Amino acid sequence: MSSVATASSGVSTPNDTRAGASTPWRRVIFGAGVGNALEWYDWSVYAVFAPFFAQQFFDATNAVSAMLSTLAVFAVGFVMRPLGGIFFGWFADRLGRQRAMVVSMAVTALGSLFIAVAPTYPSVGLVASALLLFARLAQGFGIGGEIGASYTYLAEAAPARRRGLWSSSMYVAVTIGVLLATVQAAALQGVLTDEQMTAWGWRIPFALGAVLGIYAFYLRRGLPETTAFSNARDTPEPEKQSMLRGIWENRIAVLRVVGLTVGGTVLFYTWAIGATNYAITVKGIDPDGALWAGVIANLVYIAALPVWGAVSDRWGRKTNLVIFSVGLGALSFPLNWLIQGSVWQLGLAMSVALVVHAAVASILPAMFAEMFPARVRASGMALPYSIAVAVAGGTAPYLRTYLAEAGMPSAFTWYTILLLAVGLVVIASMPETKGKKLE
Structure with missing residues (x-):
């Protein structure tokens, strides 16, 4: 098939290799993306509400120590991501993409539920701290x-x-998750007192995350498996191989995933997640305005994503990659200079940066999937991507703020430009994959 309209009609052709030729395309896109929305919702909720629940899980007699312990538990979630990528990548390549999505969603939802109903430190002591740690390990x-x-499924x-157009829906989901957490935080802080937020208000977003996870679990259970996986599963046993051997045989593609991920991840955390906190703490911008x-800016980002996805379908994935790397490389210093102390400056800088960033974010699922054969597609992209995100993305907001406070704000900008240059080297060495048949 060649059109989304055909996909939604339920009509299939003999060569159709898509999951659910009779399944509405909206259901496929929503079912695949809902987990990514929940992922970033949980990430943002924990970061935003940490000041309110830190003393509920750790010794309240030392507020600073409790907060640091809470943030340390948050960091542990990133450490678990590569392990989850390894396990569920293997799971998806051996037992099915749809099954892996269902199980991973169940694990994530349980983590949110544990936090929402967990007893507090004053009532059970260190057991509360252990439960928070366990929940974050499960979520990660x-x-x-x-x-x-x-x-891979999408x-x-x-x-x-x-x-490319379908692929863009993933980061649309990611951004919706971030926005849902941000707007919910603003609403709760507007209607509840600080005492209420500390006592029980912080439980509300985690409970909502658990409910959304349960809904997503049942939604994904009804999705069909992809034909590409079914064909790979039917491969004669002698031709099958271990996950590690498959990754090794595709090591060039694995390295390309890392090279293309580090720059995009750092810049996403910098502009979509960390820019407001940076503007408040370093530039002194009003918190509400920031x-x-x-x-x-994130709403602008959502609008730009499908446009860039469609551009990649017409002009190729490498076109998007070059525009992203060269564009943000050239704009990095001007955009950072633009943020001086006004809300409009912050909004404009974030919007421009995210519009350019959308060029790469929109095509990640399509581009990474097109790099690997079906038998190792999920594990081949999950392992290097998870490691790159955990190492590069998790440190970006801290590194930017630290260098700014040390009087070296330009050092972080040069760091991002270096990562973009690494991406350009990878782009120059890789083939165009637009329209590749996934078998």
Whole structure:
């Protein structure tokens, strides 16, 4: 098939390799993307509400120590992502993309539920701290499995000529998750007192995350498996191989995933997640104004993503990659200079940066899936992507703020430009994969 309209009609052709030729395309896209939305919702909720629940899980007599312990538990979630990527990548390549999405979603939802109903430190002591740690380990493990399973599922389900457009829905979901957490935080802080937020208000977003996870679990259970996986599963046993051997044989593609991920991840964390906090703490911008500037910029980002996905379907994935790397490389210093102390400056800088960033974010599921054969597609992309995100993305906001406070704000900008240059080297060495048939 060659059009989204055909996909939604339920009509199939003999050569159709997409999941669910009779399944509405909206259901496929929503089912695959809902886990990524929940992932970033949970990530943002924990970061935003940490000041309110830190003393509920650790010794309240030392507020600073409690907060640091809470943030340390948050960091542990990133450590679990590569392990989740390894396990669920193997799971998706051996037992099915759809099954891996269902199980990873269940694990993530359970993590949110545990936090929502966990007893507090004053009532059970260190057991509360242990439960928070366990919940974050579960969330990190489940979230690590999202990438390989959901990215692969969506790419294999999409029509080849619309794969970039379908792929863009993943970061739309990611951004919706961030916005949902941000708007919810603003609303709760507007209607509840600090005492209420500390006592029980912080439980509300985690409970909502658990409910959304349960809904996503049942939604994904009804999705069909992809034909590409079914064909790979039917491969004669002698031709099958271990996950590690498959990754080794595709090591060039693995390295390309790392090289293309580090720059995009750092710049996403910098502009979509960390820019508002940086503007508040370093530039002295009003917190409420910075929050809404971030909301508007992320709405602009959502609008730009499908446009760039469609561009890649017409002009190729490498076109998007070059525009992203060269564009943000050239704009990095001007955009950072633009943020001086006004809300409109922050909003404009974030919006421009995210519009350019959308060029790469829109095509990640399609591009990574097109690099690997079906038998190792999920694990091949999940492992290097999870490691790159954990190492590069998790340190970006801290590194930017630290260098700014040390009087070296330009050092972080040069760091991002260096990562973009690494991406350009990778782009120059890789073939164009637009429209590739996924078998």
